[in-house]
Amino acid sequence: MKVLLISANTETINMIPLPLGMNCVAVAARNAGHDVHMLDLMGGGDNNELIRSAIQHSKPDLVGISVRNVDNQHMAETRFLLEPVRDIIAQCRTFSAAPVVIGGAGFSIFPHAVLRYLKADMGICGEGEVAFSSLLEAVQRGENVSDIPGLCLPGEPVQLVESERANLDTLPLPDPSLWSVPSEDKNEIWIPYQTRRGCPMKCAYCSTPTLEGTVIRKHAVNEIVEGIVRHVAAGFSSFYFVDNTFNFPPDYTKELCESLAAANLDIRWRCILYPGFVDEEMVQLMAKAGCVEASLGFESGSPEILRNLNKKYTVEQVQFASDLLKKYGIKRMGFLLLGGPGETKETVRQSLTFADSLQLDMLKLTMGIRIYPGTALEKIALKENIIAEGDDLLLTRFYLASGLSEWLAPTLRSWMADRPNCTM
Numbered sequence: 001m002k003v004l005l006i007s008a009n010t011e012t013i014n015m016i017p018l019p020l021g022m023n024c025v026a027v028a029a030r031n032a033g034h035d036v037h038m039l040d041l042m043g044g045g046d047n048n049e050l051i052r053s054a055i056q057h058s059k060p061d062l063v064g065i066s067v068r069n070v071d072n073q074h075m076a077e078t079r080f081l082l083e084p085v086r087d088i089i090a091q092c093r094t095f096s097a098a099p100v101v102i103g104g105a106g107f108s109i110f111p112h113a114v115l116r117y118l119k120a121d122m123g124i125c126g127e128g129e130v131a132f133s134s135l136l137e138a139v140q141r142g143e144n145v146s147d148i149p150g151l152c153l154p155g156e157p158v159q160l161v162e163s164e165r166a167n168l169d170t171l172p173l174p175d176p177s178l179w180s181v182p183s184e185d186k187n188e189i190w191i192p193y194q195t196r197r198g199c200p201m202k203c204a205y206c207s208t209p210t211l212e213g214t215v216i217r218k219h220a221v222n223e224i225v226e227g228i229v230r231h232v233a234a235g236f237s238s239f240y241f242v243d244n245t246f247n248f249p250p251d252y253t254k255e256l257c258e259s260l261a262a263a264n265l266d267i268r269w270r271c272i273l274y275p276g277f278v279d280e281e282m283v284q285l286m287a288k289a290g291c292v293e294a295s296l297g298f299e300s301g302s303p304e305i306l307r308n309l310n311k312k313y314t315v316e317q318v319q320f321a322s323d324l325l326k327k328y329g330i331k332r333m334g335f336l337l338l339g340g341p342g343e344t345k346e347t348v349r350q351s352l353t354f355a356d357s358l359q360l361d362m363l364k365l366t367m368g369i370r371i372y373p374g375t376a377l378e379k380i381a382l383k384e385n386i387i388a389e390g391d392d393l394l395l396t397r398f399y400l401a402s403g404l405s406e407w408l409a410p411t412l413r414s415w416m417a418d419r420p421n422c423t424m
Contacts, residue, residue: 001034001035001061001062001136002037002058002062003034003037003060003061004037004039004058004060004063004098005025005026005038005039005065005066006040006054006063006065006088006092007039007041007042008041008067008085008088009066009067009069009104011068016042017068017192018040018042018179018180018181019038019040019042019066020193021066021104022038022040022103023038023175023178025064025103025128025129026038027129027173027174027178028130028132028171028172029132029133029136031133031172032136034133034136035058037057037058038180039051039054040180041088047084047087047091048091052091052094055095055096060098062098062099062135063092063100063101064100064102064103065085065100065102065103065120067082067085067103067104067114068104069106070110070114070394075339075367075368075398076424078396082106082117082118085118086117086118086119089118099121099139100120100121101120101121101122101123101124102122102123102124103123103124103125103132107123108124108126109207109210109211109373110373110393110394111158112154113394114394116154122152122153122154123151123152124150124151125150125158126150126165126212127150127165127166127197129166129171129172130149130170130171131149135148135151147159165197165213166217167217168196168217168218168219169220169223173193173224173227174191174193174227175230176191176230176234177234179191179236186234186236189236189238190238190239190270191231191238191239191240192239193228193239193240193241194219194241194242194243195219195224195241196243196252197217198213198215198216199212199214200214200216201245201274201310201312202310203309203311204308204310204340204376205337205340205370205375205377205399209374210372210373210374212244218252221252221255221256224259225260228265228267232265237268238267238269239268239269239270241272243271244272244274245274245277246273247274248277250277253282254281254282254285256289257286257289257291258289260290268290268291269289269291269292270291270292270294271286271293271294272294272295272297273297273321275296275298276311276312276314276317278317278324283325283328287329287330291330292330293332294325294330295335296318296322296335296360297334297335298318298335299311299335299336299340300336300337300347300351301315301350301354302315302343302350302351302354304347305341305343305351315354318354319358322358322360326359332358332360332362333360333361333362333364334358334360334362334363334364335363335364335366336352336363336364337366337369338351338366338367338368339368339399339400339408340399340401341377341380341399341401343401343404344401345403345407345411348404348411362421363419363422363423364424365412365416365422365423365424366424367400367408367424368398368399368400370397371387371393371397371398371399372393373393380399381397386399412424
């Protein structure tokens with residue numbers, strides 16, 4: 001079949017994100033024998049003309065659209081991001097009668113609500129490499145598609161269970177030839193790369209278990225390194241490991257870093273660390289392998305709030321990890337998530353004082369926590385009547401502890417005024 005995949009995301013937030021999931025889905029569909037074309041709308045321009053041109057060129061039998069985010073997760077200046085996607089679908093239907101399939105992280109968290117809102121024909125929840133290829137084969141053969149795991153049809157339950165999540169060694173890594181990156185930008189753009197999926201930490205607010213499951217599944221280290229080698233050969237040298245917990249399990253992380261260092265690739269990379277599983281051997285290996293920046297999502301400097309968020313580390317472990325990163329010359333970006341269950345003015349001040357003590361290179365402050373379905377935070381919000389049973393959480397809702405709504409924003413602005421390394 002002829003397939004056109006479109007990345008609808010145009011939000012940069014912290015950096016320009018390339019459509020990693022769509023790249024992997026495209027490789028899987030191509031490996032299954034289909035003729036696949038990709039269109040990334042991040043580059044800007046006239047979407048209508050870009051879509052028209054892509055459809056005329058590819059003549060698709062099916063159009064897939066990736067939805068990364070449904071909103072910008074910013075409580076003070078919330079922006080709903082699905083209206084432009086609805087326009088993209090309308091534009092596709094102007095130029096083609098091909099069915100439209102939605103996928104991506106934003107869709108997978110709210111599958112039926114997003115499907116209704118966008119008026120797409122169907123959607124793929126979770127990992128799309130296997131499900132999308134199965135869908136293409138079934139459509140090509142004229143077979144029933146309703147029993148494909150992960151497929152979302154209007155008004156039908158989604159068939160998806162944890163045990164059906166694929167072994168990562170059966171799934172492809174991204175193809176460097178599919179990125180829409182001008183040659184002159186190849187040294188500067190950060191290529192997203194994922195070495196493992198799933199997270200067992202079960203943080204109170206996190207949607208990762210919905211998207212990737214709670215069991216960690218890993219690509220073989222040699223496959224990861226070979227994939228990086230292919231990217232380097234294509235002219236890329238900067239990578240962003242998007243794993244939610246790059247340092248867990250620790251033995252896998254160390255093996256990966258040792259292999260990257262041994263390959264002598266002259267690359268730089270950044271990652272996300274969970275503060276509870278960091279030791280000096282690991283950080284030393286990270287630096288040797290080319291790590292230049294690590295994000296520490298420590299979220300709070302209050303032990304009480306960390307417990308309420310179901311974090312499995314202490315402030316002492318955050319300090320230890322931060323000090324090690326500094327020792328080995330790795331830039332540190334920290335995140336504070338303020339306003340969660342049990343948050344008070346005192347615990348906010350405690351967190352700000354703790355953040356100061358870390359002397360981070362960068363600090364991102366977030367006020368209020370986006371409520372996602374299926375999380376512990378949703379249950380807390382229901383109990384506290386912040387949301388009601390049956391509320392459509394696709395329409396952005398935030399948790400903010402009582403007593404902070406008038407005080408928190410001006411306090412943070414004042415605190416940030418003489419700290420140029422801090423943003424909101």
